[in-house]
Amino acid sequence: MPWTRDDMAARAAKELKDGYYVNLGIGIPTLVANHVPEGIEVTLQSENGMLGIGPFPMDGDEDADLINAGKQTISELASSSYFSSSDSFAMIRGGHIDLTVLGAMEIAENGDIANWMIPGKMIKGMGGAMDLVAGVKKIIVVMEHTSKNGDPKFIPECTLPLTGKNVVDMIITDMCVFQRPDHDSPFKLIELAPGVTAEDVAAKTTAHYIA
Amino acid sequence: MQKIYPDAASALEGLLFDGMHICAGGFGLCGIPERLIDAIRDAGTKDLTIASNNAGIDGEGLGKLLRTRQVKKMISSYVGENKEFERQYLAGELEVEFCPQGTLAERCRAGGAGIPGFYTKTGVGTQVAEGKEHKDFDGQTYILERGIYADLCIIKGWKADKSGNLIFRKTARNFNQPMATAGKICIAEVEEIVETGSLDPDCIHLPGIYVKRLICGAPYDKKIEFKTVREKVAA
Numbered sequence: 001m002p003w004t005r006d007d008m009a010a011r012a013a014k015e016l017k018d019g020y021y022v023n024l025g026i027g028i029p030t031l032v033a034n035h036v037p038e039g040i041e042v043t044l045q046s047e048n049g050m051l052g053i054g055p056f057p058m059d060g061d062e063d064a065d066l067i068n069a070g071k072q073t074i075s076e077l078a079s080s081s082y083f084s085s086s087d088s089f090a091m092i093r094g095g096h097i098d099l100t101v102l103g104a105m106e107i108a109e110n111g112d113i114a115n116w117m118i119p120g121k122m123i124k125g126m127g128g129a130m131d132l133v134a135g136v137k138k139i140i141v142v143m144e145h146t147s148k149n150g151d152p153k154f155i156p157e158c159t160l161p162l163t164g165k166n167v168v169d170m171i172i173t174d175m176c177v178f179q180r181p182d183h184d185s186p187f188k189l190i191e192l193a194p195g196v197t198a199e200d201v202a203a204k205t206t207a208h209y210i211a
Numbered sequence: 212m213q214k215i216y217p218d219a220a221s222a223l224e225g226l227l228f229d230g231m232h233i234c235a236g237g238f239g240l241c242g243i244p245e246r247l248i249d250a251i252r253d254a255g256t257k258d259l260t261i262a263s264n265n266a267g268i269d270g271e272g273l274g275k276l277l278r279t280r281q282v283k284k285m286i287s288s289y290v291g292e293n294k295e296f297e298r299q300y301l302a303g304e305l306e307v308e309f310c311p312q313g314t315l316a317e318r319c320r321a322g323g324a325g326i327p328g329f330y331t332k333t334g335v336g337t338q339v340a341e342g343k344e345h346k347d348f349d350g351q352t353y354i355l356e357r358g359i360y361a362d363l364c365i366i367k368g369w370k371a372d373k374s375g376n377l378i379f380r381k382t383a384r385n386f387n388q389p390m391a392t393a394g395k396i397c398i399a400e401v402e403e404i405v406e407t408g409s410l411d412p413d414c415i416h417l418p419g420i421y422v423k424r425l426i427c428g429a430p431y432d433k434k435i436e437f438k439t440v441r442e443k444v445a446a
């Protein structure tokens with residue numbers, strides 16, 4: 001059984017360490033907040049200017065002045081703080097954020113990531129993704145192993161416009177986990193979802209990696 | 212020096228001209244200067260270049276100026292959830308400079324601080340870096356990004372005193388603070404104007420030097436893009 005979206009988020013949450021400041025992207029990465037291991041305290045950063053993101057508010061308590069980077073209503077914690085977008089990205093660019101979890105459309109075997117644009121189709125923009133991959137200490141990508149058409153997404157070279165070059169540290173898909181110790185090393189297959197074999201992974205991956 | 216104006220139209224008097232550059236604060240629909248946007252729409256100023264993180268959504272925020280075709284170019288990081296924007300962009304009627312969010316914030320901060328350019332790692336090896344100066348520092352490659360300095364900055368705050376000292380509320384601060392500094396003149400709209408001396412000087416987010424003109428835009432009917440709540444759990 002391949003991993004579900006929640007399983008993937010839970011696997012990413014295992015990478016959290018006590019005291020980490022973390023930025024979570026939109027989609028599956030947001031679910032990581034529901035799986036923070038017991039005894040571990042992490043502070044979530046929102047790039048629109050907040051540290052200490054609380055849970056979604058109770059119905060009726062929502063506040064238009066209190067949203068996350070996905071423009072969803074959120075709540076504050078006793079430990080929360082607010083700041084400007086320039087301070088927020090000074091934090092990100094300056095290497096003060098320990099970990100970010102992002103989605104992706106393509107990852108290359110050298111750690112390149114493409115997740116912001118499909119020429120001629122999707123023209124939404126990169127938001128804060130380029131800043132995050134350039135500045136955060138550890139970059140984890142959580143994504144489906146293949147596209148909706150069944151095409152591999154972990155590939156030799158990205159075909160889509162890049163978000164960042166040689167920046168990804170770990171890839172968690174519905175089938176497995178790839179990791180590398182530094183940006184000069186190749187990725188290594190380190191974990192398989194229950195019932196998934198190394199051969200299954202190889203059949204759906206065109207990137208070179210250490211099996 | 213009287214900074215307070217009765218409404219957005221009077222605050223904009225003498226400042227608008229076709230082809231001008233504007234910095235507009237806000238993130239999504241959070242903390243957008245909606246009274247000033249409405250007044251610019253009513254004034255009909257054309258060929259605007261607007262630096263703003265987003266371009267509003269259809270019929271809201273800067274989406275209003277797109278609908279009336281007053282915008283020539285947007286400098287933004289994210290423009291999703293806006294069909295009219297997409298239509299004009301794909302039809303070649305609207306120019307867009309995609310700028311990473313943190314780079315956009317810093318370009319405004321830098322521009323307002325008298326810094327014409329700065330080096331950043333953000334965007335190295337991507338389309339964003341094309342045509343820009345590259346320089347290595349301590350073994351890492353950076354690109355040169357230019358500061359932004361507009362003809363006019365429009366921002367939204369929570370409260371200001373009559374001297375223009377201003378505070379924001381929660382995540383509505385976002386781009387409003389750097390953008391207030393990034394131009395020749397800044398107009399702020401706020402929900403409440405209070406007596407000078409009634410805000411704690413230690414807690415001012417934007418000192419009055421940046422706020423040249425001020426209006427109270429209340430009452431506001433603040434829009435939420437994605438209302439997300441959790442269910443009350445029965446005790």
